Amino acid sequence: MSIQPAPAYEPPYVMAVFTSVRTRDDTGYPETNARMNEIVRANPGLLGYESARTPGGLGITVAYFRDHDSLAEWRENLEHQAAMKHGRAHWYESYTLHVATVERSHGFVRDNG
Protein backbone atom coordinates (compact mmCIF):
# COMPACT_ATOMS: atom_id res chain seq x y z
CA MET A 1 0.00 0.00 0.00
CA SER A 2 1.64 3.25 -1.13
CA ILE A 3 1.32 6.55 0.70
CA GLN A 4 -1.75 8.60 -0.21
CA PRO A 5 -2.82 12.05 0.88
CA ALA A 6 -6.04 12.16 2.90
CA PRO A 7 -8.90 12.40 0.39
CA ALA A 8 -11.28 15.30 -0.21
CA TYR A 9 -14.03 14.72 2.35
CA GLU A 10 -17.56 16.07 1.92
CA PRO A 11 -17.67 19.69 3.19
CA PRO A 12 -18.27 21.12 5.66
CA TYR A 13 -15.70 19.53 7.97
CA VAL A 14 -13.21 20.80 10.48
CA MET A 15 -9.47 20.99 9.90
CA ALA A 16 -6.82 21.66 12.54
CA VAL A 17 -3.36 22.54 11.23
CA PHE A 18 -0.53 22.25 13.76
CA THR A 19 2.83 23.59 12.58
CA SER A 20 5.90 23.25 14.75
CA VAL A 21 9.64 23.51 15.11
CA ARG A 22 11.14 21.06 17.58
CA THR A 23 13.90 21.47 20.13
CA ARG A 24 16.74 18.93 20.19
CA ASP A 25 15.17 17.22 23.20
CA ASP A 26 13.75 13.96 21.90
CA THR A 27 13.31 12.27 25.29
CA GLY A 28 9.95 10.53 25.36
CA TYR A 29 8.79 12.22 22.16
CA PRO A 30 8.44 9.18 19.85
CA GLU A 31 6.49 7.23 22.49
CA THR A 32 4.16 10.14 23.24
CA ASN A 33 3.70 10.84 19.54
CA ALA A 34 2.70 7.21 18.96
CA ARG A 35 0.28 7.36 21.88
CA MET A 36 -1.30 10.60 20.61
CA ASN A 37 -1.76 8.90 17.22
CA GLU A 38 -3.59 6.07 18.97
CA ILE A 39 -5.86 8.44 20.89
CA VAL A 40 -6.78 10.67 17.96
CA ARG A 41 -7.44 7.67 15.70
CA ALA A 42 -9.87 6.30 18.28
CA ASN A 43 -11.96 9.50 17.99
CA PRO A 44 -15.16 8.50 16.14
CA GLY A 45 -15.35 11.93 14.48
CA LEU A 46 -11.81 11.74 13.02
CA LEU A 47 -11.82 11.68 9.23
CA GLY A 48 -8.07 11.71 8.66
CA TYR A 49 -4.73 12.56 10.24
CA GLU A 50 -1.47 13.18 8.40
CA SER A 51 1.83 14.86 8.93
CA ALA A 52 5.10 15.72 7.25
CA ARG A 53 8.36 16.99 8.68
CA THR A 54 11.27 18.27 6.66
CA PRO A 55 14.42 16.95 8.39
CA GLY A 56 15.69 19.63 10.76
CA GLY A 57 12.88 21.95 9.79
CA LEU A 58 9.21 22.58 9.99
CA GLY A 59 6.63 19.95 10.86
CA ILE A 60 3.02 20.20 9.68
CA THR A 61 0.27 17.97 11.08
CA VAL A 62 -3.29 18.16 9.78
CA ALA A 63 -6.25 16.56 11.56
CA TYR A 64 -9.62 16.39 9.81
CA PHE A 65 -12.77 16.05 11.95
CA ARG A 66 -16.44 15.65 11.11
CA ASP A 67 -17.38 18.55 13.40
CA HIS A 68 -16.23 20.89 16.15
CA ASP A 69 -17.49 18.57 18.90
CA SER A 70 -15.15 15.84 17.71
CA LEU A 71 -12.23 18.26 17.69
CA ALA A 72 -13.19 19.45 21.18
CA GLU A 73 -13.05 15.86 22.43
CA TRP A 74 -9.48 15.60 21.11
CA ARG A 75 -8.48 19.01 22.50
CA GLU A 76 -9.89 18.19 25.94
CA ASN A 77 -8.44 14.68 26.16
CA LEU A 78 -6.42 14.64 29.40
CA GLU A 79 -3.48 12.66 28.00
CA HIS A 80 -3.36 15.04 25.05
CA GLN A 81 -3.39 18.06 27.37
CA ALA A 82 -0.56 16.57 29.44
CA ALA A 83 1.41 15.87 26.25
CA MET A 84 0.96 19.47 25.03
CA LYS A 85 2.09 20.80 28.39
CA HIS A 86 5.16 18.56 28.33
CA GLY A 87 5.72 19.61 24.71
CA ARG A 88 5.80 23.30 25.60
CA ALA A 89 8.29 22.55 28.39
CA HIS A 90 10.59 20.26 26.39
CA TRP A 91 9.87 19.39 22.76
CA TYR A 92 8.73 22.53 20.94
CA GLU A 93 10.73 25.60 20.07
CA SER A 94 7.55 27.10 18.66
CA TYR A 95 4.21 26.03 17.25
CA THR A 96 1.00 27.43 15.79
CA LEU A 97 -2.48 25.95 15.68
CA HIS A 98 -5.05 27.01 13.07
CA VAL A 99 -8.63 25.69 13.45
CA ALA A 100 -10.86 26.06 10.40
CA THR A 101 -14.01 24.91 8.66
CA VAL A 102 -13.42 23.43 5.22
CA GLU A 103 -15.81 24.78 2.61
CA ARG A 104 -14.37 23.25 -0.54
CA SER A 105 -12.14 20.34 -1.41
CA HIS A 106 -11.08 18.27 -4.36
CA GLY A 107 -8.64 15.53 -5.10
CA PHE A 108 -6.60 14.10 -7.94
CA VAL A 109 -5.36 10.56 -8.36
CA ARG A 110 -3.20 9.61 -11.33
CA ASP A 111 -4.64 7.04 -13.67
CA ASN A 112 -1.85 4.47 -13.99
CA GLY A 113 -4.10 1.95 -15.69
Add this chain to the structure above:
Amino acid sequence: MSIQPAPAYEPPYVMAVFTSVRTRDDTGYPETNARMNEIVRANPGLLGYESARTPGGLGITVAYFRDHDSLAEWRENLEHQAAMKHGRAHWYESYTLHVATVERSHGFVRDNG
Protein backbone atom coordinates in the same frame (compact mmCIF):
# COMPACT_ATOMS: atom_id res chain seq x y z
CA MET B 1 17.36 33.49 11.39
CA SER B 2 15.99 30.13 12.46
CA ILE B 3 12.93 28.46 10.97
CA GLN B 4 9.62 29.53 12.49
CA PRO B 5 6.11 28.29 11.82
CA ALA B 6 3.76 30.90 10.32
CA PRO B 7 2.22 32.80 13.25
CA ALA B 8 -1.39 32.81 14.42
CA TYR B 9 -3.01 35.50 12.28
CA GLU B 10 -6.13 37.38 13.35
CA PRO B 11 -9.22 35.31 12.37
CA PRO B 12 -11.07 35.08 10.15
CA TYR B 13 -8.63 34.24 7.37
CA VAL B 14 -8.48 31.68 4.59
CA MET B 15 -6.27 28.60 4.61
CA ALA B 16 -5.60 26.31 1.65
CA VAL B 17 -3.99 22.97 2.48
CA PHE B 18 -2.43 21.13 -0.47
CA THR B 19 -1.24 17.59 0.29
CA SER B 20 0.54 15.56 -2.35
CA VAL B 21 2.54 12.50 -3.24
CA ARG B 22 4.99 13.02 -6.09
CA THR B 23 5.95 10.82 -9.00
CA ARG B 24 9.63 10.17 -9.69
CA ASP B 25 9.56 12.69 -12.53
CA ASP B 26 11.45 15.73 -11.27
CA THR B 27 11.99 17.36 -14.67
CA GLY B 28 11.30 21.07 -14.35
CA TYR B 29 9.76 20.70 -10.90
CA PRO B 30 12.28 22.69 -8.79
CA GLU B 31 12.22 25.61 -11.24
CA THR B 32 8.43 25.68 -11.41
CA ASN B 33 8.16 25.33 -7.64
CA ALA B 34 10.48 28.32 -7.18
CA ARG B 35 8.47 30.35 -9.69
CA MET B 36 5.17 29.46 -7.95
CA ASN B 37 6.71 30.63 -4.67
CA GLU B 38 7.54 33.96 -6.32
CA ILE B 39 4.03 34.39 -7.69
CA VAL B 40 2.18 33.52 -4.50
CA ARG B 41 4.45 35.72 -2.39
CA ALA B 42 3.66 38.67 -4.67
CA ASN B 43 -0.05 38.28 -3.83
CA PRO B 44 -0.94 41.26 -1.59
CA GLY B 45 -3.47 39.15 0.33
CA LEU B 46 -0.96 36.41 1.20
CA LEU B 47 -0.35 36.17 4.94
CA GLY B 48 2.00 33.19 4.92
CA TYR B 49 3.12 30.16 2.94
CA GLU B 50 4.88 27.10 4.29
CA SER B 51 5.50 23.51 3.39
CA ALA B 52 7.08 20.31 4.61
CA ARG B 53 7.84 17.08 2.80
CA THR B 54 8.91 13.87 4.44
CA PRO B 55 11.59 12.33 2.19
CA GLY B 56 9.91 9.86 -0.14
CA GLY B 57 6.53 10.53 1.38
CA LEU B 58 3.79 13.05 1.80
CA GLY B 59 4.15 16.76 1.14
CA ILE B 60 1.96 19.33 2.86
CA THR B 61 1.81 22.96 1.74
CA VAL B 62 -0.29 25.53 3.57
CA ALA B 63 -1.11 28.96 2.16
CA TYR B 64 -2.78 31.57 4.38
CA PHE B 65 -4.73 34.39 2.74
CA ARG B 66 -6.52 37.44 4.10
CA ASP B 67 -9.71 36.56 2.20
CA HIS B 68 -11.25 34.41 -0.53
CA ASP B 69 -10.63 37.04 -3.21
CA SER B 70 -6.89 36.81 -2.60
CA LEU B 71 -7.01 33.03 -2.85
CA ALA B 72 -9.07 33.30 -6.07
CA GLU B 73 -6.37 35.51 -7.57
CA TRP B 74 -3.79 32.79 -6.83
CA ARG B 75 -6.06 30.01 -8.11
CA GLU B 76 -6.79 31.86 -11.34
CA ASN B 77 -3.22 32.92 -12.06
CA LEU B 78 -2.45 31.60 -15.54
CA GLU B 79 1.11 30.45 -14.77
CA HIS B 80 -0.23 28.65 -11.69
CA GLN B 81 -2.96 26.97 -13.74
CA ALA B 82 -0.41 25.84 -16.35
CA ALA B 83 1.83 24.50 -13.56
CA MET B 84 -1.05 22.54 -12.02
CA LYS B 85 -1.93 21.07 -15.40
CA HIS B 86 1.68 20.04 -15.97
CA GLY B 87 1.77 18.71 -12.41
CA ARG B 88 -1.21 16.42 -13.04
CA ALA B 89 0.46 15.14 -16.21
CA HIS B 90 3.95 14.63 -14.75
CA TRP B 91 4.75 15.46 -11.13
CA TYR B 92 1.89 14.25 -8.94
CA GLU B 93 0.82 10.74 -8.17
CA SER B 94 -2.07 12.18 -6.16
CA TYR B 95 -3.03 15.35 -4.34
CA THR B 96 -5.85 16.87 -2.31
CA LEU B 97 -6.78 20.50 -1.78
CA HIS B 98 -8.78 21.65 1.26
CA VAL B 99 -9.98 25.29 1.33
CA ALA B 100 -11.15 26.58 4.70
CA THR B 101 -11.90 29.62 6.82
CA VAL B 102 -9.87 29.82 10.02
CA GLU B 103 -11.96 30.65 13.05
CA ARG B 104 -9.43 30.25 15.84
CA SER B 105 -5.66 30.24 16.11
CA HIS B 106 -2.96 30.48 18.70
CA GLY B 107 0.78 30.24 18.86
CA PHE B 108 3.56 29.32 21.24
CA VAL B 109 7.15 30.52 21.21
CA ARG B 110 9.65 29.19 23.74
CA ASP B 111 11.15 31.74 26.09
CA ASN B 112 14.88 31.12 25.77
CA GLY B 113 15.75 34.33 27.60
